[in-house]
Amino acid sequence: MVLLFSAFLAMLGKQWLNQYASTMCGTAIERSQNRQQKLDGIVAWYFQHVMGLLPLMVQAALLLVGCALSWYLWGIDTITASVVIGVTSFIILLYFFTVVAGAASESCPYQTPGSSVLRSATSTLVSATLAIIFTFKHAIRGSNTTHVVQVKVRQSEPWWSWGNAGAFLKGVPWKLPGTLVIETFQLLVGFAHQVYTWVVGVFSTPDYQMDQQMTLRDLRCISWTLNTSLDKDVHLSTLKSLATMATLADFDPILVADCFNILIGCVGIVNGTVVVIQGSSQLAAISAVCLLHTFSHLSVMDPIAGVLRGVRQHYNMVFPPNTNFQGFPFYHTLGAIHCVFYPDWNHPWLDWGDYKPSSHEHIIFAHALAKLAQYEYQKREQDKMVPGWILRFVLYSMSLDPLPPIPVIVDCLLIIAIDLGCNVTDTRDAILDERYVYI
Amino acid sequence: MEQVSVLILQKLEGMVEAADPDQIYTKHKAITAFFPYAAWQGQSGQNKMLNTLLNAARASKRQGFMWHRIKHSITVVLCGEYPIPLKQAVILASPHLPWWIPTIDGQFIQLWAATACAVPYTPNIGQSVVDTLLLIASQDSLQPHIPVGMWSWLNNCTSLPPACMGGSQGTKRSVVQAVRALRDIKILTSYLLLVWSEWDYLSPDGLDEMCALIREDFCGVGMEYYRKVLIQRLGHTLGRLDLGLGYIQQHEQGLGEDDIQSMKGQYGQLKGVLIEVDKEATDILTRESQIGYCFQFTNSNGYVQGATQCSCVESLSYVCNYMSGCHVTHCVATVALSL
Numbered sequence: 001m002v003l004l005f006s007a008f009l010a011m012l013g014k015q016w017l018n019q020y021a022s023t024m025c026g027t028a029i030e031r032s033q034n035r036q037q038k039l040d041g042i043v044a045w046y047f048q049h050v051m052g053l054l055p056l057m058v059q060a061a062l063l064l065v066g067c068a069l070s071w072y073l074w075g076i077d078t079i080t081a082s083v084v085i086g087v088t089s090f091i092i093l094l095y096f097f098t099v100v101a102g103a104a105s106e107s108c109p110y111q112t113p114g115s116s117v118l119r120s121a122t123s124t125l126v127s128a129t130l131a132i133i134f135t136f137k138h139a140i141r142g143s144n145t146t147h148v149v150q151v152k153v154r155q156s157e158p159w160w161s162w163g164n165a166g167a168f169l170k171g172v173p174w175k176l177p178g179t180l181v182i183e184t185f186q187l188l189v190g191f192a193h194q195v196y197t198w199v200v201g202v203f204s205t206p207d208y209q210m211d212q213q214m215t216l217r218d219l220r221c222i223s224w225t226l227n228t229s230l231d232k233d234v235h236l237s238t239l240k241s242l243a244t245m246a247t248l249a250d251f252d253p254i255l256v257a258d259c260f261n262i263l264i265g266c267v268g269i270v271n272g273t274v275v276v277i278q279g280s281s282q283l284a285a286i287s288a289v290c291l292l293h294t295f296s297h298l299s300v301m302d303p304i305a306g307v308l309r310g311v312r313q314h315y316n317m318v319f320p321p322n323t324n325f326q327g328f329p330f331y332h333t334l335g336a337i338h339c340v341f342y343p344d345w346n347h348p349w350l351d352w353g354d355y356k357p358s359s360h361e362h363i364i365f366a367h368a369l370a371k372l373a374q375y376e377y378q379k380r381e382q383d384k385m386v387p388g389w390i391l392r393f394v395l396y397s398m399s400l401d402p403l404p405p406i407p408v409i410v411d412c413l414l415i416i417a418i419d420l421g422c423n424v425t426d427t428r429d430a431i432l433d434e435r436y437v438y439i
Numbered sequence: 440m441e442q443v444s445v446l447i448l449q450k451l452e453g454m455v456e457a458a459d460p461d462q463i464y465t466k467h468k469a470i471t472a473f474f475p476y477a478a479w480q481g482q483s484g485q486n487k488m489l490n491t492l493l494n495a496a497r498a499s500k501r502q503g504f505m506w507h508r509i510k511h512s513i514t515v516v517l518c519g520e521y522p523i524p525l526k527q528a529v530i531l532a533s534p535h536l537p538w539w540i541p542t543i544d545g546q547f548i549q550l551w552a553a554t555a556c557a558v559p560y561t562p563n564i565g566q567s568v569v570d571t572l573l574l575i576a577s578q579d580s581l582q583p584h585i586p587v588g589m590w591s592w593l594n595n596c597t598s599l600p601p602a603c604m605g606g607s608q609g610t611k612r613s614v615v616q617a618v619r620a621l622r623d624i625k626i627l628t629s630y631l632l633l634v635w636s637e638w639d640y641l642s643p644d645g646l647d648e649m650c651a652l653i654r655e656d657f658c659g660v661g662m663e664y665y666r667k668v669l670i671q672r673l674g675h676t677l678g679r680l681d682l683g684l685g686y687i688q689q690h691e692q693g694l695g696e697d698d699i700q701s702m703k704g705q706y707g708q709l710k711g712v713l714i715e716v717d718k719e720a721t722d723i724l725t726r727e728s729q730i731g732y733c734f735q736f737t738n739s740n741g742y743v744q745g746a747t748q749c750s751c752v753e754s755l756s757y758v759c760n761y762m763s764g765c766h767v768t769h770c771v772a773t774v775a776l777s778l
Contacts, residue, residue, distance in 0.1 A: 353511065383465075391468045392508055398475040399512035401519070406440065413443040413476065419469035420454075422446040 006057035036221035253307040352396035366411035471506035478528035503537030545584035573609025598636035610645040
């Protein structure tokens with residue numbers, strides 16, 4: 001029955017995958033959004049886990065058949081039964097050997113889902129045991145007063161005495177047994193939650209949540225496209241799409257590195273001066289904007305992200321501090337990026353006097369600089385201030401006639417408020433809502 | 440947008456109340472960057488932002504508080520066809536501009552002067568223009584570019600606020616000489632009344648020049664009215680200094696008792712010179728009060744401006760006041776020759 005059920009599931013799975021792989025019509029952006037939507041569904045609905053159950057069911061069925069056959073033959077012919085038992089035992093041992101070998105070494109090629117589970121369970125068990133020993137020692141010695149376990153210490157006895165151990169064990173919540181059970185339970189709860197969310201969401205998903213979900217999907221889609229494609233035109237259209245996104249939710253940090261890699265693939269340095277590789281100027285310009293856009297966002301959301309450090313180190317290797325950007329087609333964007341990556345240098349050369357962006361570009365730029373201003377202000381321990389080049393941008397933007405778009409003014413005011421030391425975090429959400437009305 | 444503006448305003452007001460000039464100055468770039476927005480808001484009658492910003496600039500007690508990068512934006516407003524309130528905002532902020540930066544040239548001064556004359560007069564505008572005028576005059580490279588007509592603004596303004604930059608910088612010898620060179624006793628008197636309107640340190644070389652000009656330009660019987668006005672103003676200023684350290688420190692926390700004594704000495708010296716000159720003139724008149732004289736008024740080039748005959752001190756004084764356009768020292772010289 002198990003075998004039949006697994007065969008049924010396998011066929012069902014084949015149908016699902018066929019549906020997933022069915023060709024889609026529409027533009028490249030629409031197709032990639034559709035692909036991302038399906039991929040997100042696979043993750044959200046634990047599709048891979050369900051599919052992962054099929055081999056397990058076949059293995060379980062084989063084990064049951066082996067056991068049943070051995071049992072049946074034992075009553076008829078002991079010698080034949082012994083051969084069958086031997087073969088079945090060998091198969092079971094081989095299976096356990098591959099599971100243990102896969103769990104013991106990640107480089108072992110015989111990896112199965114069981115190996116991952118065993119490895120995870122072992123490490124959890126070891127760390128939990130160590131934590132309990134550590135807690136026990138410190139609780140008894142009384143040195144760690146902040147620990148959750150409160151133990152009445154018997155001062156007359158040593159910390160490892162039976163009396164103290166008993167007192168400790170009374171205080172410890174029993175949560176060790178069955179890490180595997182807990183994980184399985186969590187999986188089931190997650191699945192149930194997904195079903196509930198879907199059912200509820202069908203009837204009452206607020207618009208802003210829908211927008212946020214769309215943004216998240218688009219960002220994953222962009223990240224995937226940049227990672228998988230080597231075509232410049234695809235990169236260009238993808239980055240254009242990224243540059244038009246006013247809001248960036250929790251995107252994959254690797255997107256910053258993708259933008260940076262595309263940028264340095266388009267430019268080179270000859271005698272300290274930056275030059276654009278022929279035919280790549282448009283891609284270089286848009287990748288620079290996207291780099292500033294994503295880098296500033298990640299700097300605020302996750303200032304200690306490893307990607308930021310990596311990109312910074314890479315940039316410092318490629319562009320020396322005294323790099324000349326004068327006369328460059330997208331001088332202001334590159335200049336701002338350079339200021340970001342060399343924050344401790346004085347950058348009086350970055351002049352905004354001839355900065356003539358489009359409205360949308362201005363909005364994106366101001367938004368990025370507002371985030372960078374917040375990041376730079378928070379980063380400094382003493383002399384808290386926003387860098388002068390950002391304030392110069394504010395002064396320039398606020399002096400334009402006619403005044404720049406309202407989102408730019410809002411961001412400029414935010415930068416001023418940050419520099420003055422105002423607490424803008426309380427008002428940020430309201431400000432963001434107000435700003436996006438105009439986008 | 441409203442929320443952020445309110446946050447900024449509250450912060451600025453807090454900084455002004457805290458009266459910590461150093462703290463305010465560390466944020467002068469951000470405050471300057473806020474200026475264009477405050478000026479635009481002023482167009483629709485919302486002057487709160489601009490006033491708060493200017494209060495912060497004053498509270499910093501620094502000359503040239505505003506960031507020098509604002510010069511470009513200011514030039515654009517001064518050159519272009521912009522609404523009057525925007526230009527008014529620029530004029531009100533002009534005492535806080537860094538006038539010493541090399542990019543400010545004669546052309547900029549001309550633009551500023553033209554704009555100052557174009558905006559409607561208010562007491563605040565008058566104070567700002569005079570304050571700025573004195574600051575510009577204190578810069579040797581800029582002084583020659585000041586249009587002569589701008590000096591008549593000194594006659595429109597009656598006082599300067601305490602501890603303003605123009606008041607202190609405007610007492611340099613070069614400024615005193617520039618005003619004196621105009622050879623206009625009314626402007627000269629107005630200038631002295633302005634720089635003495637509130638207690639402040641006088642430049643030592645400017646003080647010497649002032650003593651000299653009192654002896655030379657304010658002597659003679661005809662100058663009695665001006666001397667009286669100046670003595671009155673000095674008395675008022677010395678009276679303020681007599682209020683003591685508590686009063687002074689309300690405006691200038693860094694000053695001590697020694698500074699007050701020193702300032703009292705400076706203003707007392709000027710008052711002493713004025714009283715001395717006045718006494719000399721009075722002595723001459725007392726001795727010759729019954730003699731009639733024939734006066735001939737000439738200008739500096741020796742051309743006859745007018746003539747009269749007097750028989751008493753009252754008419755002499757009247758004539759001198761009446762003929763204020765003439766070169767007064769020549770009139771007095773004539774008296775001396777007659778004697």
